[in-house]
Amino acid sequence: MNNYSIDPILIPVPESFESSRLHIRAARWGDGPAVNEAVRESADELSPWMPWAQRIPTVEESEVSIRKSRLQFLERSDIRLLLFHKSTGQLIGSSGLHRIDWQVRKFEIGYWAHTSYTGQGYITEAVNAITDFAIQELQANRLEIRCDSRNTQSSRVAERTGFTLEGILRNDKTDVQGNLRDTMIYSKVRGIEY
Incomplete structure (x- = not known):
């Protein structure tokens, strides 16, 4: 059986990895309160771009979202990753690999940062680490970043x-x-950029 015909649920996906300043890991039950706090404190910056940030969720709604993300991670249908500062343990933001096509090995990287940590290179660092993770661990053939042109x-x-x-x-x-x-579409493609 070749690597491309495996049922995605059988694909080993590491739970966490690190960059120089960040501990990057899959969402876990109990992460809801930290995510809720970051969303509440960053709502003004997130709401112009993120449909899910139009209304501040309750802590319970954030926990439900985290638990659903955990199930999606286990199913390999979506890989939500939380970004934590290695020395302080503070939640810096969220990222992940979305709109996954396992047959093609195509992933879209999404991201947002807690307002307190914007402009410090954390998201750039996270995207570089997640790109390397997708290439090395998941044999990505194509990675995309899509965003509003504004x-x-x-x-x-x-x-x-x-x-x-x-x-x-x-x-x-x-x-x-x-x-x-x-919508602007950016990509990295195996054999061209890596």
């Missing part, structure tokens, strides 16, 4: 981490207010 902070992360802008899908989605928006 989200310059997100597009700068993609550029700083060596992703190539493949194109802009015009009127591809609606933004959080329901207006049409363009």
Whole structure:
């Protein structure tokens, strides 16, 4: 049986890994309160871009979201990763590998940061580490970062981490207010960028 025909639930996916400043790990039951606090404190910065940040969730809703993410991790249908500062243990933000196609070995990297930690290179560091993780541990053939064309902070992360802008899908989605928006697609592809 080749590596591409294995049922994804059988694919070994490490629970955690590290970068120079971050401990990056799969979501676990009990992470809801820390995520809730980060979302509450960062709502103004998250709400223009994240549909899920239009309303501040309760602690219980955040825990439900974490538990669902844990189940998705075990099923290998989505890999939500939380970013913790190695020395302080503080939650820096969230990232992960989403919209997974195991046959192609294609993953989309998403990310957001707690407002207190933006502008310090943590997300760039996390994206680099998650990219390496996806390539080395999951044999990624294609990695994508997609963002609203107006989200310059997100597009700068993609550029700083060596992703190539493949194109802009015009009127591809609606933004959080329901207006049409363009989506920038960045990628790294095996055999070209690594």
